[in-house]
Amino acid sequence: MNNQSLEFSVAPMMKWTDHHCRYFHRLITKKALLYSEMISADALVYGPTDRLLFTNDFDHKTIIQIGGSNRKNMTRAAYKIQKSGYKEVNLNIGCPSNRVQAGNFGACLMEKPNLIVDCIKSIQDKCDVNISVKCRVGTDKMDNKDFFNFIDLVSKSGINKFVVHARKAILNGLSPKQNREVPPLNYALVALLKKRYKHLKIILNGGIKSIETGYSQVKKNNLDGFMIGREAYQNPYILIEVDRMYKEKNVSLLRHEIAFNVAEYIDKFCNSFVNEDFRILRHILGLYNGMPGSKAWRKKLVQKTNYKRMGDKLRFATDEIEKYINIKRVA
Numbered sequence: 001m002n003n004q005s006l007e008f009s010v011a012p013m014m015k016w017t018d019h020h021c022r023y024f025h026r027l028i029t030k031k032a033l034l035y036s037e038m039i040s041a042d043a044l045v046y047g048p049t050d051r052l053l054f055t056n057d058f059d060h061k062t063i064i065q066i067g068g069s070n071r072k073n074m075t076r077a078a079y080k081i082q083k084s085g086y087k088e089v090n091l092n093i094g095c096p097s098n099r100v101q102a103g104n105f106g107a108c109l110m111e112k113p114n115l116i117v118d119c120i121k122s123i124q125d126k127c128d129v130n131i132s133v134k135c136r137v138g139t140d141k142m143d144n145k146d147f148f149n150f151i152d153l154v155s156k157s158g159i160n161k162f163v164v165h166a167r168k169a170i171l172n173g174l175s176p177k178q179n180r181e182v183p184p185l186n187y188a189l190v191a192l193l194k195k196r197y198k199h200l201k202i203i204l205n206g207g208i209k210s211i212e213t214g215y216s217q218v219k220k221n222n223l224d225g226f227m228i229g230r231e232a233y234q235n236p237y238i239l240i241e242v243d244r245m246y247k248e249k250n251v252s253l254l255r256h257e258i259a260f261n262v263a264e265y266i267d268k269f270c271n272s273f274v275n276e277d278f279r280i281l282r283h284i285l286g287l288y289n290g291m292p293g294s295k296a297w298r299k300k301l302v303q304k305t306n307y308k309r310m311g312d313k314l315r316f317a318t319d320e321i322e323k324y325i326n327i328k329r330v331a
Ligand SMILES: Cc1cc2nc3c(=O)[nH]c(=O)nc-3n(C[C@H](O)[C@H](O)[C@H](O)COP(=O)(O)O)c2cc1C
Pocket: 011, 012, 013, 014, 015, 016, 037, 038, 065, 092, 094, 095, 134, 165, 180, 205, 206, 207, 208, 227, 228, 229, 230, 231
């Protein structure tokens, strides 16, 4: 496996990886795959499709994640996604929340693989779009054998890409947040999965804190890629390492170049002073993490100032931190 065929992605995260966030992440990395937040298939069918599938022109490489188990609506949603120019639909079979379980989708579907297979077959029948699955290594009711049976059944419907969050989903008694922390990580099981199903593309997810550690897990276990969620959001500048991993030349922007670009984006997007500006800005609060002055920079962005426009506030705070970093460098 060479690095070019390796797949790196930023995880789908509700309320986090919206189109503004993806715009920002794309400034840092050209090579990462970016996922949308989960959109329920029903919302896509009955709701404001244009708004839900809105993306900036640059970003039709985004993979749209959907949740649902109603075959008809999943197919209609996938069709709308395809029509909007996206190339891949990802099925959410990993979310453990009560709300999602009540709607009969997310991780509880790992125990009902036939429902997923029905949806996949119907989408394949009516649409021309790639389909992948994001799942867990099982639910609390499942053992390893059940997990392999799940993969076996679903892959036989023609799916060849599985993103696996290497934790079980505990469907009773844990919140979604706890479900991302309490169940132990089981990378060994994901490695075994790849050993057994060499023909499948297996992407590792869960608890990866840097591009370097993800990369070494992938190399060690012959996996096909890795996905990072929280760390990429909270510490986004780690994403410049992705393009280095692909030996992409000449692409990395410096932090202040990124911040100024986002300031311009905010000017453009919020020219009528709609309340959208902080919804954009919040995604970049971790940009200077680890640098001197990062706390003060963040504070300047969130506190009230005389700047009417958020873009100006961002430019001012960024000028200040860059001066501070230079002073520290010289000292
Ligand atoms: C705020 C938040 C929202 C999330 N929303 C989704 C989602 O919409 N779909 C999904 O498949 N996973 C979702 N996840 C789970 C992540 O995609 C990922 O599987 C999980 O955080 C583990 O990866 P990490 O340890 O790198 O963060 C969410 C995680 C967080 C923190």
